Structure formats: C-alpha cells, structure tokens
Amino acid sequence: MSKPTLYTFGGSVWVHAPLIAITEGGYAPGDIKLETVNLAEGANFNPEFLKVNHNGTVPVLVSADGHKYESTISSVKEILKHAPKPPAHDAHHTHELDKIIKEIHNPAHDPNDLFVLPVDDADREAKAKGVVGGFLAGRQKALDTYAPTAPAEFKSFLEGKQRANGHLLAFFTGNPDQEARTALYTSAQNLWASAGTFIRGEVTHLLKKSSGPYLAGTEPGEADFHLVTWLARIITDAGVPPGSISGVALKAVEARTGGQPIDPVVAGFWDSWTQRESFKVNNVA
Template sequence: MSNGVPKAALYYYDRSIWSSAPLLALEEKGYGADEVDLKEVDLSKGENFAPSFLRLNPHATVPTLVVPLHNTLEPEIESRYKAIQDTKSIVEFLDKSRSPQSRTHTTSSAPAPALTPATIAFNTASNKVIDLLHSEAADPNAFRYFNARDDAALSALSKEVLPSLIAKKDALNSYIKANETAEVRVSEKTVKFWEAKKLASDGILAVLQYGETPSDQLDSEAQAKRSEYFKVATSAWAGLGEVLLQLHKEFIGPYVLGDQLSLPDLHLAAWLARIVKLAGGTVSDDGDTITKKLEAHIGGSFKLPEDFNVAEARRRAGLPAGSAQPTDSQSRIAAFWDAMKERPSWKKVYADGLH
C-alpha cells in the first residue's frame, strides 16, 4: 500500500509470453513502481495450480491482475478486490486506468498515452489482430512444446522442457494428495481441473520422455507416438505461416495501426518475441534477420511479402533513416520488430533475452 491506498497486483511469470503484454503496457503507460505490485507465480513449478492462486483465477493462468474495488479505498475498511483473468482485458484495464487526467496516487510523472484505438474502424482492426494472436492456430505455448520436426530437434527440446513438465505434474499430484488429507478441502470442480491438467500433459510427456532416444531404438508404440507428434508439429508450423500472412493483411506498419503504438502492438510484441525465439532468433537480431529466420523455420517455400519501404517505416516510427536506400523494402513484421526494439518498454522487458 502507498498512501494507505490499496494497490493493484499483477501476477506474472517472467518467462511467460502473455505476462509480457501487461509488463510492456506498464512501461508504455508510464506507471510508477509504486502503483502496481508485481507478484511472481513460478509456472515451471506449477505454482499457478495452488488453491490460493485458483481462487484468483480458476483457469490457472498468468497474467492475472487483482484490483481494489472503487468504494473501498479508505485504509481502515478491509479491501475488496476483483481479479481480471485474461491478457486482453488486463491490458485494456491498464490503458484506461492511467490517463493525463487521472489522479492515480503515483510518484510517476511520465506521460500516459492512450493506447485504445480512437475510431471504430481501428478498434475493429485491433480486435481482429488481438483475436488472431490469441487463436488456437497461433498459440505460442503450443508452439513451444511442438518445436521439433526431426529427431535432433526433439532431443534438444526434451532436454529443455522435460524438467518443467515433470515438475508441473509433480505439483499437480502433490496438490491432489494434500487435498485428500486436508481438513478444509477444495471443491470437487478444482480436483477435476487438476486431474484434467495432468491428463492434458500426458500425451506430450509420453513423447518427450523418450526424446533423447534415437528412433530405431524405440518400441513400435513409442515410434508411432513420435511420428504422430511430428505430423502435428509439421502441420502447426505450416499453420503459423498462414497466421503470419493473415497478420500481414491486417497490418498497416510499422505498428499494427500505422505510426502510433496501440493495444494490438503489445500483444504482437509479446507473441513475436516468443515465435522468433523458437525460430532461433535473438534479441539483437534486426527485422530482416528475424524475417529470414522465421521463413527458414516455417520451411517449404514460405515467404513474407516484402512490400514495406524501409525509409518510410523508419520515418513513421520516428527512427533515423540509417543506411536505408530509397528503394529498400522489408516485410511489415521486420518493420514492426525494428520499431519495437528501440522502445524503452521492450528493452526493459527483454533485457535478459527473448522469452
């Protein structure tokens, strides 16, 4: 609490993709460190399945923003809170809650630019992009678990993700067990949720636990599961090519709605950082490099249209022209990446690399 005023709390995990969108929003909106408490939920240990977190968000996902309700600001009254449980609503809430007119009990005097699009047409375009990025075909968390289409990649992926998958399952088992012996038990619905989460990870665990075994040493059942996994992974990455082309169509450039940063850019920045990382990109790559890496990773003859003038993109993003020739062109994704990378919000959220 500052000034006796109950604070909002953002539950997040710093390796989580969707937590990055509200973290970027806090910076872009100029929130002071005294306005929102950051509370880490370690997903790699399954902390999001703890009964105390499920009371805030029964979907067990971060980000989750817990905000005090307006009529309980007096310090002597025990505060009542509401929890906002999905990225889109959280980012919208953060945008609306700090404006040049609002008095937010803060030490920050940073400007609070409006990020919500100002017209119905732009709002529609913004929602289309945000919905696309949160659609099943674009799910960045699924891509993380399906980022292997051959034995060598599967072996590397198992090494990387198996420990946290196992830790998650162990956490679920221990919550279920603790509940059986507890005096105060969670609801039947919560137990069913835990069981369903365990079941959902079994399929991928069955493949990844043998990820370091060469194909010819697998029994026929494990071999069949591995080929099925490769089929799903191959079709998911081909589908990602479609998502990128769809995005390209909705996108003005260098930001989604033109030369001003707005809500969809925060979702796109978070999403793209993860997808680029999975494609082997790094935080220091420029837009053209990540375009090439994405194209190579998606494979086949996938190509992003390079129809955006580089000098124009840089001018619109307020960047110096650099060495761009008047006829140079790049993909819109590349222009977006180059513009976003220069922003202090991005530099802060991705200071330790892409995630």
C-alpha cells in the same frame, strides 16, 4: 488503499503484453504490484493460486477493488483503461484491430504449444534435454503433489492436468512409437504453418494499411502490445535469441513456416519494437 496486482512469470509468453501496457501507458513503478507465479515449478497449480484464477494461468490482473481479469486481453484492456498516458487509438480501424487481437490468441498458432511441441526426432531430443523437459518435469512434480489432496472444487481440473502433462512428459522421456511421434510432429508442423499464414496474411495486410510501423500507426497501440508479444515468442520458438534483428529473426521464422518470404513491413514492425524502452525493460521474448 490497495493497489492493483498483476500476477506474472518472466518465462510466460503472455505476461509481456500487460507489462508493455504498463510501461507504454505511463504508470510509475509500483502503481501496479507485480506478483510472480513460478510456472516452471507448477506454482500456478497451487490451490491458493487457483482461487485467484481457476484456469491456473498468467497473466491475471486483480484490481484494487478485487475484480479479476483472468485473460491477457481483459487485463491489458483494464490496464489501458486507467493508464496515465493512454496509447494511440485509430478509430478508423478499431474493428480490424479488435479482430486481430482475437486472432493473435487463436489456439491454431499458440506460441506456448510451439514452445513445447517438437517438429521431428532431433527437435524432440533437443527439447527433452533443454528447457522444455525441465519445464514439464517441474509441472509434473507440482501436479503430483497438489492433485491428490486438492479441494473438491479443483480436484478434477488438477487430475486432468496431471494426466495430460504426464503423457507429454512421457513422450519426451520415454520411447514413443512411430504413430505417436508422427501425430505430435504433424500437430507442431500445422501450428507453424498457421503462424506463417497469419504473419503473411492478416498481419502484413494491416501493417501495410498503417500510417507508421505499428498496427496503430506511428506509435503503438493496444493491438501492437499483443502482436509484438506473440511475434517475440514465435521468433524464439524458431530458435533465435531474444531481440535479434529482423534479418536474423524473420529468416528463422520463414524457414519454420514453409520457406516463403515475409514482407519487409513485418521487419519494420519488429525492428521498431526492439528499439523501444518498453520492449527492453520488460525483456520481451
């Protein structure tokens, strides 16, 4: 009998949410097959992968009967639905927890965009020479290969990605004018401001209402898997090494999001997670 397959990539933000769900849900190694799609080499734009997920993103969960769950939210939910050890579920706050999961994935504070977009000239130069520059170049090489010969059903999608990625790569490798730089830097600064508002607002509010360090209480639940995944990448986007203690991690996030203090309840959430086995074995960052 075939097994479910989860398409992942270690450098992706969102794949860690279903990976945590697998570990916390009590699955044994091999219960769900893991298939790597190298985003840094643009493998997600290969038409063969686009047949699996027409959006060209990971994670994607394909169930044993071939049903596809093409978003982080749906893949985590399906994994937990069949988990040998279902996570904590607080029926009193179900609506609020469902709402915060959606807000975690709000494009207004997308950690992928924060990973790529620079906030100033110095940040642009550093990213151009680092992982971001290499990532964009790898994607462009793949798109330039796949787009010209893509099947008709994927050609428009790939050509759009080819143009958009090319413009962004040129921003880092070329000499953009002041207007272009200001526009992109402002976008990045707005993303950081939104992330700060979310952390100091809804996240803090729900953690303060909780009976334990997690959104779900004394043990983490579905919403926590999404939140820790998002927060981990926000922290690394702020320039802090993965798994850093809250005193270091959240100070960097405070600085990036306007300087206002972040409530200690968020530090408690973060420090509780960094000690969990599911956080460590899945290299959450």
